[in-house]
Amino acid sequence: MRSNDMTRSPKPLRPWKTLRRETLLKHGRFLTVENHTIRLPDGQVIDDWPWLIIPSAVIVLAQTAEGKYLCFRQTKYAVEGTTLAPVGGMLEPGEEPLAAARRELGEETGYAADEWIPLGSYKLDPNRGVADMHLFLARGARQVSAPESDDLEDQELLLLERDELAAALRGGEFKVVAWAAVIAMALERSS
């Protein structure tokens, strides 16, 4: 074993086993709640573990050929006041994350990008499922059409310089954790 292989270990880490799952609530296409019965490695059984399913999403930080970053200032129902936000949206049923990312960038901004760098796919919650967040950095973005967003929120498109983006991140202006993640990961890569 290589000493820098952090995904392996002499100590085996044992997963939990799902014994049973039942649907508690189905609320349209945006939410399903399940109850799971789980067996822990030591034999303990938990019979009331809530599990959430909401649609998975793509989140895209797009950078123009001139080096500016596309962000929205917008309202979101769960966020107080206004927030800065990268491009993002839910995957359509059966849609691949990269295809969804290209589609959302086009719909929301009218931009297309040459270079797509996947920044990883992440669980929204470690315990209760919830959704997968697929993060992308898109480089070489250029406007090819008018936006045709079906988003319900008020929003405006901004073009930020790198130092403005970094200041906005540090200032807490990206108020949703997956958005802060994509901004920080993109900045960390370009540092």
Place this chain on the structure above:
Amino acid sequence: MRSNDMTRSPKPLRPWKTLRRETLLKHGRFLTVENHTIRLPDGQVIDDWPWLIIPSAVIVLAQTAEGKYLCFRQTKYAVEGTTLAPVGGMLEPGEEPLAAARRELGEETGYAADEWIPLGSYKLDPNRGVADMHLFLARGARQVSAPESDDLEDQELLLLERDELAAALRGGEFKVVAWAAVIAMALERSS
């Protein structure tokens, strides 16, 4: 208005208004599901907007006085295989985020830290509430006691160099979005 003040704009962005909320499901202390009736700025009413409440959490990336980062390799029920993770846990009822962060660091690792840098508080989901994630970087961490974690998962504590941490982030080994966020934000600050 200063031109670099990105939180203001000539265009007013209008929030949505909650007309009614009702509880659909209460599942112990870990989950409440509500239905909200919402009025949009254009007058449109949405009467089936799901809203989730799960406990808010603190997430702490701790760095020792020698510059190493404390991370766990662990299993989590919603994550396939094993994952790297910073310290973290739920807020107790009424607990302040910083107090929870100090408590979780102590319980999970036996470490205490001199310097606490808040990296912001973020919504887990922009649309459906879910929870607040309070992110911290703790510097000057030193072991002061034995860990006394009540976590149910198998886990082991690792001490990573900065370049190992950055490589693990890029390699997708932190598999939960709030964890990737705190790692990237800490790395971005120290770059």
